[in-house]
Amino acid sequence: MGGSIIENCKVIVGIDVSSKDSTVCVLMDKVRQGKTFKISNDMVGFQQLYKRLRLYSVIPLIVFESTGVYSLSLQAFLEKKHIQYLKLNPLKAKKLMDNNLRHNKTDQVDAYRLALIQFNAPQKLLKPQSRAYHEMQNASRYYEELNKAMVVAKNQLHRNLQTTFPQIENLMCHPTGKIYWSVVALFPHAQAVLDSNKEHILGELETISGLSQKKAEYLTQRLISLARLTCAYDNKDSIVIRAIQRNIACLFSLDQEKKEALAYLYKLASKNQADTRILTIYQSIPGIAKTTALRLLAELGDLRRFDSPNQIDAFIGIDPGIYQSGELDSHLSITKHGNSIARKIMYLSIGQMESVKTTQPCHITDYYDRKKSSQSRGFKKIAIASVHKLIRTMYALVTKNQLYDYNVATRNQRL
Known part of the structure; x- marks a missing residue:
């Protein structure tokens, strides 16, 4: 092949x-x-x-x-x-x-x-490759578009809240997700909190799916405290409130569409036993969950069509450029010639692997940490070098039809 x-x-x-x-x-x-x-x-x-x-x-x-x-x-x-x-x-x-x-x-x-x-x-x-991989890539690209649209909607929501209720962004550790958006939809302006009593606010929060009674009581107290700290520029009748509601409706819609895109991608991958096996192999690598595995399959296709991991490096554009002039022969930064979305997913995968390394050890994060502690190269260069190792690992596992094993990987550092 x-x-x-x-x-x-x-x-x-x-x-x-x-x-x-x-x-x-x-x-x-x-x-x-x-x-x-x-x-x-x-x-x-x-x-x-x-x-x-x-x-x-x-x-x-x-x-x-x-x-x-x-x-x-x-x-x-x-x-x-x-x-x-x-x-x-x-x-x-x-x-x-x-x-x-x-x-x-x-x-x-x-x-x-x-x-x-x-x-x-x-x-x-x-x-x-077969058209099945093309359609999987279509689904992956659509998912990427939805991600970008969500970033835009989140930024718009952030800007709009700055004139009505900026302190609400301190309500939760991470001001995002369905519960946070639901709270903002109920109380897009600080005055809406101040005009309500504690019982009414609690009753409104209890209508939010997935929010426990204890959490609702805590958020009620936080909302009141944050509303008292707010000095809003626009009043509660401003058209900005409509803009906020639209931002939130857009976020809910995009979030649902992302789930449906992933479900469609998984349905496509499940039609082929070989693709299902590749997904299992990818998910055996620490830090690579189902979503990442699906998108890697969609963007990279069947790795067995490549002769070597170096071809995959070139395919996603992380192969090093070379400058030659007379007797001078030096390596430049990566070429960035290939699949930019695959390159981005691989790059982010290193961060995901780092986040689970304490419970799921991996020889790639071991390498990353050694290089990082030596401070011999910049962060991005170390990350790209780690991506090289991840590609070699994925290629070896897929071609040999094996699941990831940390003990085997540490013994065979060529992976």
Whole structure:
């Protein structure tokens, strides 16, 4: 299932994809074949491209950049016709084209340079994954969008409360979650507390699901104390109150939608026994819970399609860049060429692993703590180095179909 380089493919087609149309350049043994031409990004244009490709004895290799949603239609057509393609990350493509001393920036030049890449610096081709992984990634990306929307709604709620009841954010240790939002919805303004008596406030709080009698009594006292400390700028009839109510309704809706997105993602993963096993393997690693495991599966796909952990490093963009000039050969910071969401999840996983290390030891957190105590490198560099170890661990466990074992891992530090 690993990648392979099409060394005997002498015809390469570079396609510069734009929003509505694409520019196509055909090279044979580095020589341009005819004029560069344009096709529309629809079935008419793709059929026109396919007709040109069939003029050659061997179907050429297609090279194009991953331009977000715009390149997906082309990719779908190529997969339907069983045409091999190389889809490059835009940053990596730019670097490869710049190495070839690209000076002009036009669609025609980019299409030519994209085709030239596979002659000058052949890239490995990964076997396309099943559409099931694509749909899982869709669910993961939707979940990410919901997370971002929740951050926006929380920030808006924070700003709005500053003019009506800023002290309410000290009501609980963490001013977030359903109980906190429910309390704020009941009392969005300090005056609403001051205008009520203790019995009325307690009665309102007792309507909140999941709130015990003892906790309701405690929060009642806290609300009264905090309301007395508040000097509100806007009055209780201000339209800001409507904005606060809208923020809270949005947060409840987004929270429910996140749960449904995760349930859908789990349903997709459960259809395949191999994916279910991978989830179990991921969750055996200390600090990786169900949500993280699901999103790692969705973003990384089946790790067995990679030849080595280094390919996974490159896939998520944590492989180190290299600078060469004369006799100077030095490593730069990570390339950030790959899957940024997968990179983010892996990075956050290290923090999750650190949070449970006292009860769930892991050789990766042991490494992280040793490096951190030595203070030889910055926090981010240590975290990225830990991500490298996590990737090697995940790859070894999945390819060997084994669950994580701390004793085994400490004996085999190559993990």
